Amino acid sequence: MKKFRLMMLVLVLLFSLSMLTAVTAQDEPFRVAVVSPSAINDLAFSQSMYDALLTIQAEMGEANFVFDFQEGTFVVDDAAVALRDWASSGNYDLIIAHGSQYGSVLEQLAPEFPEVSFAWGTDVNTFGLDNVFAYTAAADQGGFVNGALAALSSESGIIGVVGPVEVGDAKAYVDGFIAGAKAAKPDIEIQVNYIGSFSDVPLATEAANTFIANGADVLTGSAQMVVGAIAVAQENGAKWFGTQSSQSELAGDAGVLFQVYHWEVVLRDIIASIGEGKLGGESYILTLENGGLVMET
Amino acid sequence: MIEQLLAPSVFAAAMRLATPYLFASLGEMFGQRSGVLNLGVDGTMLMGAFFGFYTVMITESLLLGVLAALITGLIMGLVTAFISVTLKAEQGISGIGIYLFGLGMSELLYQRLIGTPKSVSGFSNIYIPGLSDIEFLGIGEIFFRHNLLVYVAFALVPVSAFILNRTPFGLMIRAAGQNPQAADAMGVNVTRVRYITVMIGGMMAGLAGASLSIALLKVFQQNLTSGLGFIAVALVYFGRWRPLGILIGAMLFSVVQAIQLQISAIGIDIPSEFAVMLPYVITIIALVFASKRMEKPTALTKPFERGES
Numbered sequence: 001m002k003k004f005r006l007m008m009l010v011l012v013l014l015f016s017l018s019m020l021t022a023v024t025a026q027d028e029p030f031r032v033a034v035v036s037p038s039a040i041n042d043l044a045f046s047q048s049m050y051d052a053l054l055t056i057q058a059e060m061g062e063a064n065f066v067f068d069f070q071e072g073t074f075v076v077d078d079a080a081v082a083l084r085d086w087a088s089s090g091n092y093d094l095i096i097a098h099g100s101q102y103g104s105v106l107e108q109l110a111p112e113f114p115e116v117s118f119a120w121g122t123d124v125n126t127f128g129l130d131n132v133f134a135y136t137a138a139a140d141q142g143g144f145v146n147g148a149l150a151a152l153s154s155e156s157g158i159i160g161v162v163g164p165v166e167v168g169d170a171k172a173y174v175d176g177f178i179a180g181a182k183a184a185k186p187d188i189e190i191q192v193n194y195i196g197s198f199s200d201v202p203l204a205t206e207a208a209n210t211f212i213a214n215g216a217d218v219l220t221g222s223a224q225m226v227v228g229a230i231a232v233a234q235e236n237g238a239k240w241f242g243t244q245s246s247q248s249e250l251a252g253d254a255g256v257l258f259q260v261y262h263w264e265v266v267l268r269d270i271i272a273s274i275g276e277g278k279l280g281g282e283s284y285i286l287t288l289e290n291g292g293l294v295m296e297t
Numbered sequence: 298m299i300e301q302l303l304a305p306s307v308f309a310a311a312m313r314l315a316t317p318y319l320f321a322s323l324g325e326m327f328g329q330r331s332g333v334l335n336l337g338v339d340g341t342m343l344m345g346a347f348f349g350f351y352t353v354m355i356t357e358s359l360l361l362g363v364l365a366a367l368i369t370g371l372i373m374g375l376v377t378a379f380i381s382v383t384l385k386a387e388q389g390i391s392g393i394g395i396y397l398f399g400l401g402m403s404e405l406l407y408q409r410l411i412g413t414p415k416s417v418s419g420f421s422n423i424y425i426p427g428l429s430d431i432e433f434l435g436i437g438e439i440f441f442r443h444n445l446l447v448y449v450a451f452a453l454v455p456v457s458a459f460i461l462n463r464t465p466f467g468l469m470i471r472a473a474g475q476n477p478q479a480a481d482a483m484g485v486n487v488t489r490v491r492y493i494t495v496m497i498g499g500m501m502a503g504l505a506g507a508s509l510s511i512a513l514l515k516v517f518q519q520n521l522t523s524g525l526g527f528i529a530v531a532l533v534y535f536g537r538w539r540p541l542g543i544l545i546g547a548m549l550f551s552v553v554q555a556i557q558l559q560i561s562a563i564g565i566d567i568p569s570e571f572a573v574m575l576p577y578v579i580t581i582i583a584l585v586f587a588s589k590r591m592e593k594p595t596a597l598t599k600p601f602e603r604g605e606s
Contacts, residue, residue, distance in 0.1 A: 038519075039404075039518075039519055041412055043413060043414050072519060074520075160562070166570075192561065193558060193561035193562050194569035195573065196570060200523040201509075201521055201523065202314070202317070202521075202522070202523060202525065203558075206314055207558050210310055210559055213304075213307075213309070213310070214559075214562055214563070227414040227416075227514075228515070228516050230416070231515045231516050250415065
């Protein structure tokens, strides 16, 4: 009898233990790791992704969605180390390389970890791999809106554009901006300067000063090095149109309109795909239509 | 087109661009003339930029902001001197350490204490009465409509030259860098001289950082200097360890950079990548020609050991 009781006890214990494991497995949160070139509060590219992850976390609940965010990783080799560590740890459901500079790293890394899902942007290229999602923003759309409004609000007829490097969504934004401005006011003069860096605040600021000296009364720009240019607009009574994140707090009275990226639109789809067992092979584009791009004042 | 490229506003921009280089390079020159190479200038600039900015943000006092940057630079200089002069560490390597410390620490403090990009009111432009109105060749716009720190940076060129060439302390600096054993034999305290020059260099690097964060840009962001401190070190070599040479180098680099900004702005159709390269390419070419006449301080990067020759 005693033996039987002991056996029952062991069985009950084993059963509850297995139930417990099953419950924990069910409750396992969706884990995301992200590497980005600038800080999560850069009022631009990295912040747009960080804010999106917070939105998703609020939607799914903190118990069901957790993320690690490695910011400020402008050295691609450092990002490569982080991405490899995360991939080989097996702890993450999705690994995001948030920056077009990380593309080549991901292209090499992803085939080594076919069970791990990766996403990167801004680009539409999934390298033909089944475990890579790509995402980008149709920044030209909001750029067009900003450009049209900028041209209409310019009294001097001269607009200055501070660009980082002539690639990706920055180029799309600037091209859209020019098209919009020209559509609204064909004789508008648009001065564009790609300063060759995403982080050189002193040079971006002096580029803005150059535009002001040339008579510009409206400025715009893309990427995180524009913070000084915004200050220049403010100081000289010029208007500022922004993109990626809202810069209204920094721009104050100078700020007019901001194209804000809502990556959560893309992230929701990617998370759903992974839930269905699809680890990649798809690319996504934020647009004004799908709510991924929102114009904010 | 040429008129637009050589407009007074372009040269005024060059004056502003040259300001942080002048502070940092002149300060670095003192250290190098006494025999200490400090590659950590950029890190000290970042720390000075941060503390200058943060102090202005909290107190709204520009004077306190400048003082904070100077004190921060002084402390960074003291640490650099301790490592390079007292501990006799390899100067190239320890300088990189100082740089990385400044880069990381300024970013950490920024994240903890400020968080997101903000602007401060900072130094505004002072139009020098009478002079700022000179229209001839745009002289008024080019030279006399800047903020206080721009004027100070340019004024420091003759002041530095005077200190270096016309004062007993300047002689001690040159002796410590040229022939420390002889200087020591003549009763010069080489260690003390090197400490002082490196600390002066630190203070000026701190001020260089503040000239960005509270005068020219009026914002702070991580890695605000974007490697500007390394160009400042190169300018010391370019200027052959002389204030006037540094001024020429800083202006050459800045004028080309300002012209490059204008080239893109007025839409001259050359690839943006090429325009961005221009200042560096021209500086390298100039450096190649200048290097033939280099007069490097003999004891540069060599720790001083009493009694060794």
